[in-house]
Amino acid sequence: MDVNQVSVLVVAEHDNSSVSVDTLRALKAALDLKATDGISVLVAGHQCHSVVEQIQRLEGIKQVLVADDELYQHPLAESLSLLIAREGKAFTHLIAAATTFGKNVMPRVAALLDVGQLSDIVAIESPDVVVRPVYAGNALARVRSDDSVKVMTVRSSAFDALQVASGELAEEHTITIEPDPGLAEFVNVQKTESARPELPAARVVVSGGRGLGSKESFALVEQLADKLGGAIGASRAAVDAGFVSNDLQVGQTGKIVAPELYIAVGISGAIQHLAGMKDSKVIVAINSDPDAPIFQVADYGLVGDLFEIMPALIESV
Amino acid sequence: MKVLVAIKRVIDPYVKIRVKSDGSGVETNNVKMAMNPFCEIAVEEAVRLKEAGIADEVTVVSIGDSSCQEQLRAALALGADRALHIDVAQAPQPLTVAKLLQAVMSQESHGLVLLGKQSIDTDNNQVAQMLSALTGLALGTFASQVKVEGDTALVTREVDGGLETVKLSLPAIISTDLRLNEPRYASLPNIMKAKRKPLEVMTADDLGITVSSSQQVLEVMTPPARQAGIMVDSVAELVDKLKNEAKVL
Numbered sequence: 078m079d080v081n082q083v084s085v086l087v088v089a090e091h092d093n094s095s096v097s098v099d100t101l102r103a104l105k106a107a108l109d110l111k112a113t114d115g116i117s118v119l120v121a122g123h124q125c126h127s128v129v130e131q132i133q134r135l136e137g138i139k140q141v142l143v144a145d146d147e148l149y150q151h152p153l154a155e156s157l158s159l160l161i162a163r164e165g166k167a168f169t170h171l172i173a174a175a176t177t178f179g180k181n182v183m184p185r186v187a188a189l190l191d192v193g194q195l196s197d198i199v200a201i202e203s204p205d206v207v208v209r210p211v212y213a214g215n216a217l218a219r220v221r222s223d224d225s226v227k228v229m230t231v232r233s234s235a236f237d238a239l240q241v242a243s244g245e246l247a248e249e250h251t252i253t254i255e256p257d258p259g260l261a262e263f264v265n266v267q268k269t270e271s272a273r274p275e276l277p278a279a280r281v282v283v284s285g286g287r288g289l290g291s292k293e294s295f296a297l298v299e300q301l302a303d304k305l306g307g308a309i310g311a312s313r314a315a316v317d318a319g320f321v322s323n324d325l326q327v328g329q330t331g332k333i334v335a336p337e338l339y340i341a342v343g344i345s346g347a348i349q350h351l352a353g354m355k356d357s358k359v360i361v362a363i364n365s366d367p368d369a370p371i372f373q374v375a376d377y378g379l380v381g382d383l384f385e386i387m388p389a390l391i392e393s394v
Numbered sequence: 395m396k397v398l399v400a401i402k403r404v405i406d407p408y409v410k411i412r413v414k415s416d417g418s419g420v421e422t423n424n425v426k427m428a429m430n431p432f433c434e435i436a437v438e439e440a441v442r443l444k445e446a447g448i449a450d451e452v453t454v455v456s457i458g459d460s461s462c463q464e465q466l467r468a469a470l471a472l473g474a475d476r477a478l479h480i481d482v483a484q485a486p487q488p489l490t491v492a493k494l495l496q497a498v499m500s501q502e503s504h505g506l507v508l509l510g511k512q513s514i515d516t517d518n519n520q521v522a523q524m525l526s527a528l529t530g531l532a533l534g535t536f537a538s539q540v541k542v543e544g545d546t547a548l549v550t551r552e553v554d555g556g557l558e559t560v561k562l563s564l565p566a567i568i569s570t571d572l573r574l575n576e577p578r579y580a581s582l583p584n585i586m587k588a589k590r591k592p593l594e595v596m597t598a599d600d601l602g603i604t605v606s607s608s609q610q611v612l613e614v615m616t617p618p619a620r621q622a623g624i625m626v627d628s629v630a631e632l633v634d635k636l637k638n639e640a641k642v643l
Contacts, residue, residue: 151558155532176554177552187489187524212420219612220612222608259563260563266553269556313572323552337642338640349407358642377624377625379625
């Protein structure tokens with residue numbers, strides 16, 4: 078391979094039905110690498126042909142490598158990483174969105190290939206240099222990788238989604254599975270079913286914290302979100318207190334979002350929470366404590382009793 | 395079974411960090427340090443396994459200069475039995491950390507290796523996954539519940555959509571998430587007892603590992619500051635601003 082050649086493989090995350098929004102953003106980021114010959118995408122799943130078709134229609138995609146097998150119905154890191162590492166040897170860059178899926182499997186791929194990984198990148202400056210947040214996003218590190226294969230996960234909130242393009246469909250190639258190493262078994266998954274937009278895709282997020290006081294009162298957050306067509310989020314305190322499920326936690330080690338509008342209700346604004354939302358375009362904070370750190374990042378702050386403010390706000394938006 | 399827990403010394407997560415003006419990194423001189431919160435959760439889980447009679451010995455290991463012995467002693471005070479300090483001048487990159495841990499593992503057989511899912515300084519979230527690849531063992535990341543049953547472990551993981559449960563063959567590598575447990579505080583008698591528990595020091599050479607880095611931090615920068623916002627006095631004013639000024643409604 079020519080030393081300057083850049084060849085990119087993106088690992089798609091999907092539910093066997095559609096490709097995830099996070100993957101569409103990771104694909105957009107991958108374009109910044111200016112691959113010599115277009116982007117390749119790996120789809121491992123079961124009865125996932127509609128995912129493949131969606132990807133084939135996207136801008137800049139050269140080919141889709143498909144491993145369609147029951148083994149990948151609920152892909153586990155132990156088996157999926159073997160497949161990605163095998164295919165990945167032919168590329169200079171291996172990319173996935175920094176979701177729990179990508180974060181789980183990609184470092185295992187990196188170690189199988191005896192290379193490092195660049196986690197949660199927010200900018201690609203060149204094929205060797207990226208920018209990534211550290212210390213809960215309170216600092217940014219510009220990092221150069223000298224690895225022969227660069228494994229990266231992408232912070233999807235830092236990128237737009239790749240669009241569908243008119244023109245030729247990307248090629249589809251079937252690839253063989255990598256046999257199950259038999260280390261782990263999928264048992265079950267408890268997903269929160271919701272008609273609301275998901276956090277990474279939502280234009281508006283209404284997020285609640287400990288200030289709401291109870292699971293019942295969290296309904297105020299939900300009502301405002303529904304009125305605005307937005308997603309709901311929560312601080313760690315609200316999740317720990319049992320107001321909502323863990324998958325709604327916004328923060329350094331939870332979901333990282335950057336919607337057009339983020340409304341923080343009864344959230345004090347701990348460093349770890351800010352890490353998950355401080356890149357939102359417009360931030361509104363509602364809190365009874367005028368000294369709450371959240372007001373330092375808010376564009377609009379309203380001090381008062383949220384139990385009076387919220388019903389009025391729900392009414393008038 | 396023996397349990398190995400890897401811990402890291404980091405800047406205290408509640409400290410406001412300062413980026414050095416020369417762009418070389420984050421200021422750590424005279425800054426409060428602590429055990430990485432996820433590593434504390436890993437130590438706590440190991441100690442609970444011992445209390446439940448599932449683990450018979452907990453070894454805690456840390457990689458860094460001599461200052462990490464402070465966190466090793468803290469882990470001993472929380473209930474770990476033995477500590478191992480791998481003396482390395484500068485914090486190695488995750489792949490090297492994983493190789494060092496693999497070398498430690500090859501000296502004894504452990505039924506379970508527990509690590510924090512990520513350290514709050516570098517925020518990489520890689521070591522457990524890498525260690526699983528190097529050792530060829532099962533992996534349970536972002537664990538919010540661990541149930542050891544004979545030669546398997548049921549691990550419930552916090553994932554983007556909710557909770558996923560996997561069954562791992564032991565030995566396995568598990569990384570802890572926030573809600574796995576709430577760590578205890580060390581009692582004064584346990585802090586005193588910890589001073590007499592064994593703490594061994596080794597180098598990377600002793601383990602046959604060369605510390606190398608394939609990544610170079612070119613610069614550390616402060617992110618662009620947000621423009622200062624304003625306080626509003628009423629819901630009506632807020633809605634007006636959002637509609638007409640910010641134009642997000």
